[in-house]
Amino acid sequence: MSPPTAARAWRWGNVPIPEAHLVGLATGILLQVVRPWRPPWPGWIGQAGGWLLLLAGLWLGAWAVRAAAGVDLERPDQLVDGGPYALSRNPMYVAWTAGYTGAALVIGTAWPLLLLPVVLVATQVAVLREERSLERRFGDAYRSYRASVRRYL
Secondary structure (H helix, E strand, O other): OOOOHHHOOOOHHHOOOOHHHHHHHHHHHHHHHHOOOOOOOOHHHHHHHHHHHHHHHHHHHHHHHHHOOOOOOOOOOOOOOOHHHHOOOOHHHHHHHHHHHHHHHHHOOOHHHHHHHHHHHHHHHHHHHHHHHHHHHHOHHHHHHHHHOOOOO
């Protein structure tokens, strides 16, 4: 269930630290310094698309944190199914992936894009672990939510 409207305030503790995304991006930037590798398309295309993805990721992430503000996501006492959670069970991971891709395009390096599949596999492993935990905690309510809302997009 969605948290009460009055409780919707920013909660910094609900901003996840996406380890896989941070490691992938940092590794890609380090590889760019050691061995520069630019994407094959013109820089302006990467800049335009990159800023669009980066801003979309920031917007979606802020919306997701705001929608979950009344719940401690580390130890949830209720399901969050409103806002972007009505469209995706994992909008923060979608936001981080959009931001990651956008940052790589804005910076103009191909390395993080090459590392993106590894980042996505690591993210999927984390998501599956979180889903098992939510199913144990919320049982049929979570199974119903899972059946009606897509995992990512």
